[in-house]
Structure formats: structure tokens, C-alpha cells
Amino acid sequence: MKRRTTLKDLAKELNLAASTISRALDDHPGISPETKEKVLNKAEELGFTRNSIASSFRKNKTLTIGVIVPRIDIHFHSLVISGIEEFAYKAGYNVTIFQSRDSIKRETKITKILQNKMSEGVIICLGTETDSYEHFEKLNRLKIPLVFYDRVPSDYEANKIIINDYESAFKATEHLIEIGCKRIGHIGGSQSTGIFKDRYEGFKAALTKHGFPMDKKLVHFTRELSYEEGALVAKKLLNLENRPDGIFCSNDYTAVSAIQVFQKNNIKIPNEISIVGFSNYPISKIIEPHLTTVNDRAFEMGMAAARLLIRQIEEEEDIIQSEIVTIKTELIVRESTMRSS
Amino acid sequence: MKRRTTLKDLAKELNLAASTISRALDDHPGISPETKEKVLNKAEELGFTRNSIASSFRKNKTLTIGVIVPRIDIHFHSLVISGIEEFAYKAGYNVTIFQSRDSIKRETKITKILQNKMSEGVIICLGTETDSYEHFEKLNRLKIPLVFYDRVPSDYEANKIIINDYESAFKATEHLIEIGCKRIGHIGGSQSTGIFKDRYEGFKAALTKHGFPMDKKLVHFTRELSYEEGALVAKKLLNLENRPDGIFCSNDYTAVSAIQVFQKNNIKIPNEISIVGFSNYPISKIIEPHLTTVNDRAFEMGMAAARLLIRQIEEEEDIIQSEIVTIKTELIVRESTMRSS
């Protein structure tokens, strides 16, 4: 069992001090070009690579950030992680991921793992069960910067990357009004989750602004905005004596589900009922008719989260107490709201 | 600027040796229950957590595995990663992810990063550009175990987690034959990628076994099996004087695309043309008619990859030179091949 070659081995081989080797590899100005050359060659020859754990230990810097998401296989999160990795990679940081699987117990345990100085900062999207933030307080006290995204703690000051759900929903609803919808319904998510509440509020505000009455019969909240729940709600809306002619859905799955239910009942989309979704999932441009939806720019959220976090990690004096970045959304208009007049 | 509390701080507070503290926290049998109690309490009081970098350094164990995927936001990979994380988490390992973005240059640079003793093992899905494996050889020489999944090096001995693409395609095609298809076409992927070649071979073998002639006009290879390419190929098949009555597609995107093209041209699915996809993407159970497809069990692949890797990391004597695990696939029959007779 041979030991890995170390700085000292290299030093011995070259009759130099370990410190010289270290500096040579760092391209330190105080080392002569010839020595650097020699060191580099020998390192190549012996297949030497720095032990980055020893380095991290000595420098007290790991160049690693932690990411906690409910689930990696949800497309939105995989896009965010992709953005985080992209920015982090270019900034020389590694990304360690954890899934809370929406369990506050597991989320708490993960924060414990992350306390151990392993990550220099943490990016989090809260799980559905999470209603207190003590476990993050601990990280705060250890001066480990945190950035929340998407599902952020509402009543807790922190770094956050968000979109304006209220405004996005408002615009989406207004779009339905502009194309001539008169009775507009809503398929919403759990109102205990901030973002879904905001979307509902934005929906309501748009109706109010344009003098539309609020018909409670047209509004349904689901537990988790699943494809199946979407179908159930759509059927209810369909069977109303006075059914809607436009629906704003809080995500794309329920929107797609609704489209299919209506189509099966020979209701023409968009002319009889127009549909708007939320998130710009891949399926939104596959379903026929293509779905009008809000692009929430998940990749960019990830980039922004990593940028903010790394800035805070590297900041010399921490003057900034917290920062909230709002990413622009965009309504992508597709066939599901393109009425032929 | 206060220093983090260390083992030594704790030791001083309690008038114990650092070694005692360390062992107490490890629940070492040689330490009395009372001392353990005291240590635990004090640790809690001072908010002490071990510096895991120092620990990793000393023990020469990082409990971290690296994962290289082409892109995280591809659903298949996000599922695999989810499986990897799930297994690793339960085994006490952390997962650090990297995207090669199908660039061999970036892939190589990532392997350099992973050489530094940071990860104890690496799980990889090769990028499309990758045609040589020297950059992995380096990791091999450093005794860092590797596990490849999905896109694995064909002419290179290594640990691999795969599915039997040949057999899966064979069965999928046979299914089309069994339901009565007489002219069966294929929408395939790049034949320079092993898995897509295998699927094509399996397709051919099924035809041969059942005495069907190979009609080259019914077989089309795409560059990246995209939704858009699927539509192009489907149109070509549609316009043949003698069009197919069944199609085996090497992924679900092209299958869905084909379904839509045929439907727009008033061809009934499954009765006039039956379609089978590959991968069991979420969209396969949303598209109407629901798509018959091969479940490749991506999550389980991830679990298996992590299991194999961690076993190799922890193995005392390394007797096993390499290991190939084949995960079972399953044909999920849905409406797109359920013909009414």
C-alpha cells in the first residue's frame, strides 16, 4: 500500500523546502521561474496533486457550498441546481447537495451536518413541513451565510432569491382579461405556502382592478398542485351551471390536466376556455394547444443564489445584513390563450 | 472576530484531555457514562460541533462522493442523482455534483478537481463528446473507485450500472408484434452512442426473430432524439406510400412528438399506428393517449451506483477488479399500444 506523494516527497526529491514547493505551485512571485519549472515538471512526473483536504484545513476554506432542496427530481429544482452549479463551478466552488424530501426532521439533520465547517455557505429551498427556522439560526450564529430561494421564510429576515409571485399572477390574470375572458377561475396551491398564497392574491387583485366580481365557486385550492388534483378540480369547474371561460393555474401540471379534461368534454381551447399555467415546464410547449405560462427563470434563480452566496462568503467586512433579489418573470403567450376572434 | 470553539476549548473547560472529549463524542466504550454526559452537555452549551475538515484530514476520509453528469436538468439524470443522494445520505456520505455539459474539456477538468483526495469515489455518466478515458485512468491510479452509469465506456473495463438496452428494445418491439403490427418503424438516436445502438440492434433482432423484413425506409436516426427531430421523422414516416403501423422510439420525447404528428393527420393511435417510447418520462403518462414505454428505473440506477461505489470505498481488501450491475427494466403498457380488436 503506497502512500500518495505529498509536498514533502516532492521537496525531498528536489532538495527544496516544502514551503518553496507550495509557493511554486501557487505561482508565487517570490519564486524564480526556473524553480517553478522544475517543481511543475517533478509534480507531473510523480503524479502529484495537492491534498485539498489538508489545504482546506490549513487555510480554513473549503470552497464548498451546500444546497438543500426538497427533491432533486422536481424539474424546477434541477434547473435551479444547474444554475447554482454553473456559477459555482466558474467561481471555483464545489456544490454538495442534500434532499430534505419535505421532511423537517431530515432538513434539521442536514443543517447539523452542514454546521461542521464543511460548507462555507448554504442555499435552501424550504420543505413543505418547515414552519420554524431555529435549525437555520444555528448556521447563522456560526456565520455561515444562507440564501433562501423560491420557498423562503416569510417572517424571517434573510437573504432571499424570489420572483414576484403576486405580480406574475396579476399579469397572467390580466392577460386572460385582455383576451376577453369574463368569468375567470383559479386552480391554486396550498394557501399555507407563501408563493401560492401570493399567486392567489395577485389573481384576486387583477379581477378587482378590472371590476370583476369574485366568484368563490371558480376558485379551488389543491394540496400539492398535482396532475391528478388538477383533473378533479377541472371536472368540478366543468360541471358548474355557469362555467368559467378562463383559468389561471398556479402551476403547469394542473393547467395541462385541465386542458385535457376540457378537451375530452369537447370544449374548445382557447376559444371556449383559455388557460394560463405557471413555471414554463417542458410539457407546456408539448401539450396541444401549447400552454401560455409564466417563465419563472429557474436557472437564473440558481445563478443569482450562487452569486449572492459567494459574494457574502468572500466579503471582507460584512456590512450587508441581508439581501433580497427578485428575478424578473415573463409571461409566455402560447396557443392556450390565443383566441381567434 | 471570535474563533469557533474547538475540542481543546471543551477540554479546557472540563479539565479533560482532548482525546477524552473526542472519544466521549464518539461514544467510545472506554469512557465512563458520567464523563460522556458531561461532555455532551458542555458541547451543547458551547454550541460545539466537530470541525469535520480537521477530522477528514486526520482520518484521511472525507465521506464524500463526486458525481459527474452531462446536465442536471435532464430528468433522467436528476432521478439518478436523487437515487445516489438517497443511498449516500443513509450511508453517511455527502454528494458533490458537477456538470460536464457534454464537454470533454470540462469533464477532464472536473476529474482533475476530483483527484485531490476530496472525493473518495466518483460516479460518472459520460458526455457525448467523450471518446477516450485517459482522464479517468488518473483517478484509477490514485485508487479512487469509479462507477459509470447509463453512458458507459464500452471498450474499457470498469464498474458499470446499466440496463440491457438490447433486450429492452427487443421486448418493446416484440410487444408491437404481439399486438398485431405488421410494419414496424424505429426512431433512433445517434448510432455512435452505445445505448442507442443497442436499442436499434434489439429492435432489429425482434423483427428477425419473427420473420419480419427490415425495411430501411422505416428506420430513422436522429442527432439527439429531441422533440423537434421526432416531429420531422414522424412526418417522413407519415408520407411514405406504405406507412408503418407501429413505431419503436428510443426515447419518450420523439414518441410523444410522433403521436402528435399522427393525430394532427387524423391517424388513430393505437389502432392505425401504435407507439412505444423509452424511459418512462413523466410526460408519458400525461400525453393522450398515454404512452407505452420502457421504465428504465433511473432512481434505482442511482441507488445501485451509490451502493456499489460505497462498497468499493469501504472494502478492506480489493479483490474485485470490476463489477457490472444490470438493472431490470419493465415495459409499461399504456393506451398507445392498447388496440381495440
Next chain:
DNA sequence: ACACAATATGCAAACGTTTGCATGAATTTA
């Protein structure tokens, strides 16, 4: 009461790298 075993704790080195300071050689300046 003695040797001996068992139990609990301490000592000190080690892991590989980095870094402030010291040292010596070579070069420039007065």
C-alpha cells in the same frame, strides 16, 4: 495484603499544507 486485571483518562505525535519571519546570496546605490 498481594498480584493482577479491568477501567478510565492523559500524553504526544501525526496527518499535509500554508505562512510569517528569518536567512543568505546577489545586486544596486552612495
Next chain:
DNA sequence: TAAATTCATGCAAACGTTTGCATATTGTGT
């Protein structure tokens, strides 16, 4: 040519934890 400056390298401590071995204390059997 002596002093000052620059340049290149070396020395040694430090980072926080772990671990083999040593030591001290208590308990057991004869």
C-alpha cells in the same frame, strides 16, 4: 567598497482532530 536593497529560499509553527500507548485508579481473586 560598504551599506542598503532586492531576490530566492528555508525554518518552524500552526490548523483541530484522532489514536497508539502509557499511566493512574479502582476492583477482584487468592
